[in-house]
Amino acid sequence: NRIAIPLSTGIGWGDFALPVLTRPGSYQIRAYTNWMRNFAADYFFDQSIIVSDTQLSIIKRKQKAGGDPDVQFFPEGGAIINGLRSKVAVKAISTKGIAEDIDGSIIDNDGNEVAVFSTQHLGMGVFAIIPQTGKNYKAKITRKDGKQFTVSLPKAQDDGFSIAVNNSQPDSISIRVASSAKLFETEKGARYYLLAQAGAKVYYTADFKLLSQSFTTRIDKQRFPTGIVQFTLFAENGEPLNERIAFIQHNDQLKLGISTAKEVYATRQKVNIAIKVADKDSKPVVGSFSAAVINEDLAGTKGISKNSILSNLLLTSDIKGYIEDPDYYFTNISDKTRADLDLLMLTQGFHRFEWKQVMNGKNPELLFDPETALTVAGYLKTNGGKPVSKGKVLMYKTKGGWFKKDTLTNEKGRFVFKDLVTDPDSTLKYVIQGRTGFDKKNLVTSIDTMAPFKTQPGNHTNVYDRDTLSVYQKTLNQQLKLSLDKRLISLKEVTIKAEKEPSRWGAIDPDQILRGFPKDASGETLSFYLTTRLRGITFQNGLPYTSRDPKTVMNILLDGSIIPPELFGTILASDVESIEVLRTTGKVDLLTGVGNVIVITSKRGQGLYTRQETPNVITYPSNGLYKAREFYSPKYEGPKTVMQTNDLRTTIYWKPDIITDKDGNTSLSFFNADTKGTYRITVEGIDTDGNIGHQVLTYKVE
Numbered sequence: 001n002r003i004a005i006p007l008s009t010g011i012g013w014g015d016f017a018l019p020v021l022t023r024p025g026s027y028q029i030r031a032y033t034n035w036m037r038n039f040a041a042d043y044f045f046d047q048s049i050i051v052s053d054t055q056l057s058i059i060k061r062k063q064k065a066g067g068d069p070d071v072q073f074f075p076e077g078g079a080i081i082n083g084l085r086s087k088v089a090v091k092a093i094s095t096k097g098i099a100e101d102i103d104g105s106i107i108d109n110d111g112n113e114v115a116v117f118s119t120q121h122l123g124m125g126v127f128a129i130i131p132q133t134g135k136n137y138k139a140k141i142t143r144k145d146g147k148q149f150t151v152s153l154p155k156a157q158d159d160g161f162s163i164a165v166n167n168s169q170p171d172s173i174s175i176r177v178a179s180s181a182k183l184f185e186t187e188k189g190a191r192y193y194l195l196a197q198a199g200a201k202v203y204y205t206a207d208f209k210l211l212s213q214s215f216t217t218r219i220d221k222q223r224f225p226t227g228i229v230q231f232t233l234f235a236e237n238g239e240p241l242n243e244r245i246a247f248i249q250h251n252d253q254l255k256l257g258i259s260t261a262k263e264v265y266a267t268r269q270k271v272n273i274a275i276k277v278a279d280k281d282s283k284p285v286v287g288s289f290s291a292a293v294i295n296e297d298l299a300g301t302k303g304i305s306k307n308s309i310l311s312n313l314l315l316t317s318d319i320k321g322y323i324e325d326p327d328y329y330f331t332n333i334s335d336k337t338r339a340d341l342d343l344l345m346l347t348q349g350f351h352r353f354e355w356k357q358v359m360n361g362k363n364p365e366l367l368f369d370p371e372t373a374l375t376v377a378g379y380l381k382t383n384g385g386k387p388v389s390k391g392k393v394l395m396y397k398t399k400g401g402w403f404k405k406d407t408l409t410n411e412k413g414r415f416v417f418k419d420l421v422t423d424p425d426s427t428l429k430y431v432i433q434g435r436t437g438f439d440k441k442n443l444v445t446s447i448d449t450m451a452p453f454k455t456q457p458g459n460h461t462n463v464y465d466r467d468t469l470s471v472y473q474k475t476l477n478q479q480l481k482l483s484l485d486k487r488l489i490s491l492k493e494v495t496i497k498a499e500k501e502p503s504r505w506g507a508i509d510p511d512q513i514l515r516g517f518p519k520d521a522s523g524e525t526l527s528f529y530l531t532t533r534l535r536g537i538t539f540q541n542g543l544p545y546t547s548r549d550p551k552t553v554m555n556i557l558l559d560g561s562i563i564p565p566e567l568f569g570t571i572l573a574s575d576v577e578s579i580e581v582l583r584t585t586g587k588v589d590l591l592t593g594v595g596n597v598i599v600i601t602s603k604r605g606q607g608l609y610t611r612q613e614t615p616n617v618i619t620y621p622s623n624g625l626y627k628a629r630e631f632y633s634p635k636y637e638g639p640k641t642v643m644q645t646n647d648l649r650t651t652i653y654w655k656p657d658i659i660t661d662k663d664g665n666t667s668l669s670f671f672n673a674d675t676k677g678t679y680r681i682t683v684e685g686i687d688t689d690g691n692i693g694h695q696v697l698t699y700k701v702e
Contacts, residue, residue, distance in 0.1 A: 077163035089346035099123030254693025284664030289685030297677030387413030
């Protein structure tokens, strides 16, 4: 499902409802702007959530059989150089996709032990080595269960530089660049440059001549903002040679004060929260903040990786791969957390700034403009797939007042219609036609859609504490039973008879037929609707696969035409009349001759994203801008009656639009649920200058 959220001064919020029959499992939430689509999807906000059932057996994680973890080695600066002392980080990932702690020793090809190590945080560790020319090195790994195996280290280079960063001092950071003996002899006197940048802005540069085998500099940390800094060594011709990233951690976030009248409350009691926000200099701040309150004892959040505005904007948005428990590095900061954060810098790659692409002139092509209103974009091509340049594309709309727009395609056949509609919750459907001056039959018009999201292997952002869940579900089941017993009504036995559904295929019976799709335009996608309703079919990233061929996406036949798989995710369940599935051997579509197919028949006249009589004409639905619903928060100021049902909520309160006044103050209030335990209040946000803040407060409900 996809919604467009309107922004005001850069702030917006939304929500989504999970259908009752949502299948338990892990789901991805992705947020992005149109401008962000010009760059790698790594920049998008992604969050995994777990949808669970009240029965513990349903939420057990599927895990691979235990085996040796994947162990990787990361030389500081990018390479191990013979004869130079090198710091090497190690990271071990289990077959479950999460960190595994190990011990190890480094052995040369003569059997000599030259280094030992143990992982110190989430499968990450570090050791030092001075490799010798002509020798190879292996790591003898010992798992915590005593099992052993070996892994080869990256092969050492004879020539090159090493770069070492010491980030342990509170006020300064030290950089040491060393060259191999052979390189020093051949390049003596050559000029090199050391550059440090953060957020595509250069904060430090130094140049030096290679007059000795090493160059050392110390830099004041106040030069840099809080966040990741990339240090790069360049040759005189501009070639990047070595890179190292480090995290600069200043205590300059917004100061959020959260207070309650007391530390212990009763169920259904009103709670008043006072919030005061100041900047690093203790001056009041005007900003936009959100507040969320949950019962952390029952929400299954103990032991789960948390992701705050601090960790997301400062860390996870810039680092490749999955990061376990990113908030750890910003909570109760100590020498250990800083050392562990530096290990993370050594082991996980930086992706926001790639020097080699910049030096080669390979800046990303900017295809997407910032959106100030809704847009519809796509491509006009020939039947053979060749882009049509300067082709005319027309757009029609009849609902809510007839209008027509036209535009021309660029050299790549791309067209864009801007400023279409700004009214929240408006559902419109457009007819889009592509044509040229001499031909409109041999053209294909398509809408530009996002590619399906691909979850990275091991991207498990939620790991449940099983003991907590057992308590939670036992309590919840008891409360549900108590609540339901009061309202159950016994029904007489009912006999249901049904005739076999007629098929459009004549003698060929489909494997499955579905009818009776939702009539309301709730925005539920067809792929989401079908997730729990099709037999022998699973969905990966919103696309259907059969158990007979789990690696091949099924064919999608819409109103008689095969459509690209990525368009399957744009179809709404409310626009569908029927579904027929042909997936077993010998069953094929008689018109197209393809098997392994989902046949979709749309509701007549509903304007589903479909081809018309010619492929150059399509109908496209737009759901408009989403109007977020107000979070339901009950009030218990009156007497509690026997007829009231139990309040079993674990999410107690949510408010996304809290604005502080000129004195940095604001407040909120809500009522506790019937669930007892530790309630956690999380407040975070941003001020008008872009400074961010995050704070957590807990209280008891007994």
